[in-house]
Amino acid sequence: MAERQTPDLTSLPMRAALARGLTTRRSVMTGALGIGATMALAACGSAGTKATSSGGASPTAKAAKDMSDTEKLVNWSNWPEYIDVAESGGGHPSLEEFTKKFGIKVNYTEDYNDNDEFYAKVRPLLAAGQDTGRDTWCSTDWMVARLIRQGYVQPFDLANIPNHGNVDSSLLNVEFDPGRKFSLPWQSGFAGIAYNPKATGGKKIETVDQLLTDPSLKGKVTLLTEMRDTVGLVMMAMGKDIAKFTDADFMSAIDEIKKAKEAGQIKGFTGNEYTKPLASGDTAACIAWTGDVVQLQADNPSLGYVLPETGCTLWSDNFVIPALAKHKKNAEILINYYYEPAVMAQVVDYVNYISPVQNTKEILTKSDPSVADNQLIFPSEATLSRAHVFRGLSEAEEAKYNQAFQSVVTG
Amino acid sequence: MSEALATGGPPARRARRNWVPYALLAPGLLWLIVFFAVPTLSLVSQSLQTGDVYNGYVLTWNVQTYVDALSTYWPQMVRSLVYAGLATVFTLLLGYPLAWFIAHRSGRFKNVLLVLVVAPFFTSFLIRTLAWQTILGNGGLLESTMSWLHLTWLLHGFESFLGLVNLGTGNQLLYTPFAVVSGLTYNFLPFMVLPLYANIERLDLRLVEAASDLYATPFHAFRRVIWPLSLPGVVAGTLLTFIPAAGDYINSVLLGSTQTVMIGQVIDSQFLRVLNYPLAAALSVVLMAVIIGLVMAYVRRAGTEELV
Structure with a gap:
């Protein structure tokens, strides 16, 4: 287990490729490799699920015997390009300092490319009551909701995470995990509209309506495969509140997207492989995540990014500790470490997403003012007022909405 | 072939030799069973089940799925x-x-x-x-080569053609x-x-x-x-x-x-x-x-x- 492989981020060409968006956080390459793996799992998975019966009304995650004190290591799975990387290209400074400080080795694996794909990978193990080989990973809000619902994640021992008080108050009481017993945010971000002025002829693209209907963008628009971001933005543009919407609201948004798709307006639905075509101008405008665009703007300062006035979505990726994790305490020490404002500042300075930890801005104002002043990384109250969180869905709703959305994506 | 074997050597010798082809076949057969037959069966069975991921699946021979x-x-x-x-x-x-x-x-x-x-x-x-x-x-190798050869009109013509027959937007390949x-x-x-x-x-x-x-x-x-x-x-x-x-x-x-x-x-x-x-x-x-x-x-x- 100590030999787990991480992608080679040490070579300069690879890092340059990453920066150009050839491969980024929700990377298409690694993503598709993962899909291959899950296709292989399909065969085993179906046999496994036959044996699985319902865990009852409120299943609870089993804890394994904690080996933290004897085995000084922690296994952490995270999204690609989602942590600080040394200027020299060698490793992740914040992780190395952690190991130096606490004597705990971190097996940091960038094998979380997509929520659905990662879920398909670990679900058979969790359902069968087996160790996933991971002590913590970072899942998006709605996936955390699903993991909690199914009893696949363990509550934190907050005594090991004294810094949890540093979590930004706006992220403290979330619908899917009141009081943050099972999850703590790693990074947050918005989904808004990005456009390449070269491809739009200098025109600003600032509304969802433009994305879906402007004839000058025909065939040059991409939307996200993340249902909550794409449908969320469209619903808000239709004047609906994504914190409380009905079936009819959702389906009318789906109809809007379908209409645009059938008119040939929409080129595709993507993970974060939208970055390269956006930079080259093959995509004129798209729905995009903040951190990606901030990174792209470093090379292409002309790229535009707008949080639509009708509203944008706000999401977080959160630390969770899966059932039967062997090094739960070490994972908690790790999480506690990243909740030091100075450590989080170091990460945010590199990944350019929104920090979930208070007082990181003050630190960055001194060390890197351009990051501290960026509205997309440290949003003001006014910016935040545009951001909304998609409401939680029941199992039945999730199945129904996914089916409706995917029938547009692959229809 | 089988006739030749039957009339060939004495029965005792034939019995001793008979398992050899099967032994040689075994690895291949095993491979086929493990990596082909079992997954295919499991796939077909999955397609005839009803239920969901959270509560498990039961084989109900539900052909409606097809x-x-x-x-x-x-x-x-x-x-x-x-x-x-x-x-x-x-x-x-x-x-x-x-x-x-x-x-x-x-x-x-x-x-x-x-x-x-x-x-x-x-x-x-x-x-x-x-x-x-x-x-x-856009601005890729094909486009720059075509413009170097002064054949951009050909490329754009083809793109427009694709657009006309409704196979594209008319301005990209x-x-x-x-x-x-x-x-x-x-x-x-x-x-x-x-x-x-x-x-x-x-x-x-x-x-x-x-x-x-x-x-x-x-x-x-x-x-x-x-x-x-x-x-x-x-x-x-x-x-x-x-x-x-x-x-x-x-x-x-x-x-x-x-x-x-x-x-x-x-x-x-x-x-x-x-x-x-x-x-x-x-x-x-x-x-x-x-x-x-x-x-x-x-x-x-x-x-x-x-x-x-």
């Missing part, structure tokens, strides 16, 4: 077969002369050329396909069916060239001489002598190209648009995102059945006993 799968997703199924068919024809048109050239005209460069055919396989399938984004994309089929053709070309080469290389050129001695035109020599002799290579090559191309979806994801969705993308979305395992399984079974049906009809028509 009806739903086919009635909803037949366009993507047909599209996949058409794209794969086109890609197969194009790889044959490109691959046949190439294989002929390597086999009979390349002299001492034969091995180098063969390595070059396989060389793209040293990089990942995904990277190779992503490279086509760069080639076909990337994200059209043309791009997807090009990607498939490129990615599966070696699967066509190698079997063709193996076949054509063994072809006795004196037969061609004999044909021309008998007053056959070059066309007739090809039509009556070369083509029939190379049929086993053609059949092997087309099968190796068509079958994976029909199930492929990377080319469509990376080079296509929402109008070029292939069946592999649907299966992926139903399995991973919607978590509708029975529907995904039913689509996979249908795809397998359709391909097997087409292949059987094709092999029977092509009538190549050498292959099977």
Whole structure:
């Protein structure tokens, strides 16, 4: 287990490729490799699920015997390009300092490319009551909701995470995990509209309506495969509140997207492989995540990014500790470490997403003012007022909405 | 053969020898059972189950899934077969002369050329396909080459043509069916060239001489002598190209648009995102059945006993 492989981020060409968006956080390459793996799992998975019966009304995650004190290591799975990387290209400074400080080795694996794909990978193990080989990973809000619902994640021992008080108050009481017993945010971000002025002829693209209907963008628009971001933005543009919407609201948004798709307006639905075509101008405008665009703007300062006035979505990726994790305490020490404002500042300075930890801005104002002043990384109250969180869905709703959305994506 | 054995050596000796072929078969059989029979059975069984991921599945012989799968997703199924068919024809048109050239005209460069055919396989399938984004994309290699040759009008003409026949937006090559089929053709070309080469290389050129001695035109020599002799290579090559191309979806994801969705993308979305395992399984079974049906009809028509 100590030999787990991480992608080679040490070579300069690879890092340059990453920066150009050839491969980024929700990377298409690694993503598709993962899909291959899950296709292989399909065969085993179906046999496994036959044996699985319902865990009852409120299943609870089993804890394994904690080996933290004897085995000084922690296994952490995270999204690609989602942590600080040394200027020299060698490793992740914040992780190395952690190991130096606490004597705990971190097996940091960038094998979380997509929520659905990662879920398909670990679900058979969790359902069968087996160790996933991971002590913590970072899942998006709605996936955390699903993991909690199914009893696949363990509550934190907050005594090991004294810094949890540093979590930004706006992220403290979330619908899917009141009081943050099972999850703590790693990074947050918005989904808004990005456009390449070269491809739009200098025109600003600032509304969802433009994305879906402007004839000058025909065939040059991409939307996200993340249902909550794409449908969320469209619903808000239709004047609906994504914190409380009905079936009819959702389906009318789906109809809007379908209409645009059938008119040939929409080129595709993507993970974060939208970055390269956006930079080259093959995509004129798209729905995009903040951190990606901030990174792209470093090379292409002309790229535009707008949080639509009708509203944008706000999401977080959160630390969770899966059932039967062997090094739960070490994972908690790790999480506690990243909740030091100075450590989080170091990460945010590199990944350019929104920090979930208070007082990181003050630190960055001194060390890197351009990051501290960026509205997309440290949003003001006014910016935040545009951001909304998609409401939680029941199992039945999730199945129904996914089916409706995917029938547009692959229809 | 069995008669010869029966009348051959004494019975005791035969009994001792009989287990040997089975022992030799065992690893292969085991492999087939573990990696083919069991997964296929499990797939078929999954497609006939009802339930959901959270509460488990029960085998209910629910055939309705197949009806739903086919009635909803037949366009993507047909599209996949058409794209794969086109890609197969194009790889044959490109691959046949190439294989002929390597086999009979390349002299001492034969091995180098063969390595070059396989060389793209040293990089990942995904990277190779992503490279086509760069080639076909805005300001890409194709566009700059065409403008260097002062042929931009040709490129734009072709793009407008694609737009006119409703296969694109009229101002780009990337994200059209043309791009997807090009990607498939490129990615599966070696699967066509190698079997063709193996076949054509063994072809006795004196037969061609004999044909021309008998007053056959070059066309007739090809039509009556070369083509029939190379049929086993053609059949092997087309099968190796068509079958994976029909199930492929990377080319469509990376080079296509929402109008070029292939069946592999649907299966992926139903399995991973919607978590509708029975529907995904039913689509996979249908795809397998359709391909097997087409292949059987094709092999029977092509009538190549050498292959099977």
